[in-house]
Amino acid sequence: SEMEQTFIMIKPDGVQRGLVGEIISRFEKKGFYLKGLKLINVERSFAEKHYADLSAKPFFNGLVEYIISGPVIAMVWQGKNVVITGRKIIGATNPAESAPGTIRGDFAIDIGRNVIHGSDSVESARKEIALWFPECPFNWQSCLHPWIYE
Ligand code: DAT
Numbered sequence: 849s850e851m852e853q854t855f856i857m858i859k860p861d862g863v864q865r866g867l868v869g870e871i872i873s874r875f876e877k878k879g880f881y882l883k884g885l886k887l888i889n890v891e892r893s894f895a896e897k898h899y900a901d902l903s904a905k906p907f908f909n910g911l912v913e914y915i916i917s918g919p920v921i922a923m924v925w926q927g928k929n930v931v932i933t934g935r936k937i938i939g940a941t942n943p944a945e946s947a948p949g950t951i952r953g954d955f956a957i958d959i960g961r962n963v964i965h966g967s968d969s970v971e972s973a974r975k976e977i978a979l980w981f982p983e984c985p986f987n988w989q990s991c992l993h994p995w996i997y998e
């Protein structure tokens with residue numbers, strides 16, 4: 849899992865509230881590597897595809913409206929166990945239950961304004977990266993690698 853990748857998206861509220869630098873900083877300082885990054889306005893059909901698994905949920909339309917309400921930051925992060933650790937950095941889905949110290953625990957109040965998305969498994973990360981980065985994530989290696997990994 850040393851080369852594991854995850855898809856992370858800063859949602860429109862995170863961008864509007866100026867949390868982009870803070871969020872990127874948390875992933876960077878942990879020791880993960882940024883392998884893809886873009887500011888993008890997504891169309892309704894694209895947002896519906898991203899959240900296809902939730903299409904039967906009563907909150908689906910509101911969720912899609914929220915995601916298309918402004919630009920988002922789409923990213924690929926790489927590192928050992930980055931999928932599960934990324935989810936821990938982000939915190940629980942409902943900010944009311946996210947621990948302080950997590951992104952949602954520190955910066956969010958309502959479940960429908962929870963600032964950030966992170967893939968929930970290696971398999972969904974693979975699908976989401978293929979959807980959001982058809983051009984393929986950028987491949988580079990940090991010279992700090994041996995200072996972070998044994
Ligand atoms: P997560 O984003 O933590 O992976 P999820 O994939 O279950 O959570 O749901 C995607 C998003 O949908 C979530 O970030 C916020 C919204 N959502 C989930 N459950 C909800 C609920 N019960 N009511 C309103 N919005 C909800």
Ligand code: MG
Nearest residue numbers: 965966967968
């Ligand atoms: Mg999810």
